[in-house]
Amino acid sequence: MVDYQFLNAFKFKTGLTLKNRVVMSPMTTMTSFYNGMVSTDEVNYYAARAAGLGMVITGVANVTESGKGFEGELSVASDEMIPGLQRLANAIHQNGTKAILQIFHAGRKSNHKILRGEEPVSASAIAASHPADSEIPRALSNKEILHIIDSFGQATQRAITAGFDGVELHGANTYLLQQFFSPNSNQRNDDWGGNRQKRMRFSMAVINETLKIAKKSPRPFVVGYRISPEEIETPGIRLADSLYFVDQIKDLVNYVHLSMGSYKRTSLNDKTNTQTILSQFAELTKEHLPLIGVGSVEKASDANAVLADGADLVALGRELLREPQWVQKVIAGDEESIRNTISPVDMNELAIPSVMQVYLQTAFKSVMNFTTDPNAPVDYQNTLAPMEGGKKEH
Ligand SMILES: Cc1cc2nc3c(=O)[nH]c(=O)nc-3n(C[C@H](O)[C@H](O)[C@H](O)COP(=O)(O)O)c2cc1C
Numbered sequence: 001m002v003d004y005q006f007l008n009a010f011k012f013k014t015g016l017t018l019k020n021r022v023v024m025s026p027m028t029t030m031t032s033f034y035n036g037m038v039s040t041d042e043v044n045y046y047a048a049r050a051a052g053l054g055m056v057i058t059g060v061a062n063v064t065e066s067g068k069g070f071e072g073e074l075s076v077a078s079d080e081m082i083p084g085l086q087r088l089a090n091a092i093h094q095n096g097t098k099a100i101l102q103i104f105h106a107g108r109k110s111n112h113k114i115l116r117g118e119e120p121v122s123a124s125a126i127a128a129s130h131p132a133d134s135e136i137p138r139a140l141s142n143k144e145i146l147h148i149i150d151s152f153g154q155a156t157q158r159a160i161t162a163g164f165d166g167v168e169l170h171g172a173n174t175y176l177l178q179q180f181f182s183p184n185s186n187q188r189n190d191d192w193g194g195n196r197q198k199r200m201r202f203s204m205a206v207i208n209e210t211l212k213i214a215k216k217s218p219r220p221f222v223v224g225y226r227i228s229p230e231e232i233e234t235p236g237i238r239l240a241d242s243l244y245f246v247d248q249i250k251d252l253v254n255y256v257h258l259s260m261g262s263y264k265r266t267s268l269n270d271k272t273n274t275q276t277i278l279s280q281f282a283e284l285t286k287e288h289l290p291l292i293g294v295g296s297v298e299k300a301s302d303a304n305a306v307l308a309d310g311a312d313l314v315a316l317g318r319e320l321l322r323e324p325q326w327v328q329k330v331i332a333g334d335e336e337s338i339r340n341t342i343s344p345v346d347m348n349e350l351a352i353p354s355v356m357q358v359y360l361q362t363a364f365k366s367v368m369n370f371t372t373d374p375n376a377p378v379d380y381q382n383t384l385a386p387m388e389g390g391k392k393e394h
Contacts, residue, residue: 036075
């Protein structure tokens with residue numbers, strides 16, 4: 001077996017220790033019950049994948065009812081959710097694997113059907129540019145903003161009670177935290193909008209509230225932050241904005257997780273900037289906090305390259321759908337048998353829940369490397385992937 005650095009243990013400043021540096025990237029299963037309670041199908045899906053990994057980040061969970069973005073999404077919006085979340089954390093905690101609950105508010109990336117008749121909310125009353133039928137959200141009042149901030153804290157408390165080892169604030173993929181930071185979706189004139197620093201105020205308030213609760217955890221606990229480095233709309237978030245953002249939080253949160261379809265990506269907006277996005281963030285986070293790199297990692301050599309480019313941890317998403325025993329196979333020196341494609345016929349055997357199977361074969365078909373897909377796999381180095389908030393391909 002090659003001496004891969006990603007198989008080495010890792011310790012966060014808070015004391016949380018991972019047995020290796022391979023992380024399961026958060027992936028929504030769309031398999032929770034109608035009200036967001038954990039279902040047995042999704043417990044089985046995580047149980048089939050967790051054992052080899054250092055840490056599993058769950059699919060995203062909404063912190064308030066108004067924050068629901070999809071049917072079948074996990075919820076952490078009320079105490080009723082705790083017993084199911086406890087089952088989920090237990091299923092992940094096999095073999096010492098650590099469990100992180102990803103939490104968010106979808107903001108304008110929702111609609112009145114998902115919200116049972118209520119209209120979506122956001123920083124400003126501006127619809128997302130895609131899908132084309134995106135609803136115009138209602139701009140949140142100051143009081144509502146304070147309530148959502150408080151709800152992130154309450155969600156963190158529930159994650160602690162349920163036995164999770166941390167929460168990840170989903171500030172990426174165009175959801176509410178990103179909507180406040182983006183000049184595209186935040187055109188407020190009050191203290192929650194304006195210049196870059198003011199547009200960051202909502203994220204800062206959520207981070208501080210979450211950290212306040214996390215500090216009370218009886219066990220080592222981490223608070224991570226996920227960020228999308230760029231938007232392609234104008235106005236929109238540019239790389240310099242996200243680097244500024246991470247610079248502001250680098251001594252506050254416990255890790256930063258990038259969201260990109262390819263770890264090799266360079267700037268989508270500035271073609272003169274030829275340095276990888278990953279290494280630009282790594283220069284900033286080095287000596288301050290761990291950075292998670294991600295995007296189209298399929299082979300051990302990819303995971304190695306992510307760490308060599310400056311990340312401390314490497315996340316795998318789609319590859320763990322195709323190959324639940326990825327780490328075990330690398331450790332066993334059996335890399336040749338790692339599957340980089342997936343047959344639709346194998347999805348039951350791979351414990352992929354039936355609703356997720358449909359979702360992967362429709363909206364995400366072109367990104368899954370299906371053996372039956374005549375299209376060559378899409379390279380997300382130079383374009384936003386559907387799972388980053390880019391356009392869905394059918
Ligand atoms: C089916 C699916 C569901 C996803 N759901 C989430 C999610 O809930 N939260 C999130 O931050 N990213 C989500 N993503 C994005 C992944 O975490 C990851 O960033 C992306 O797939 C790129 O990594 P990969 O190339 O290893 O798959 C999802 C991706 C897929 C394929």
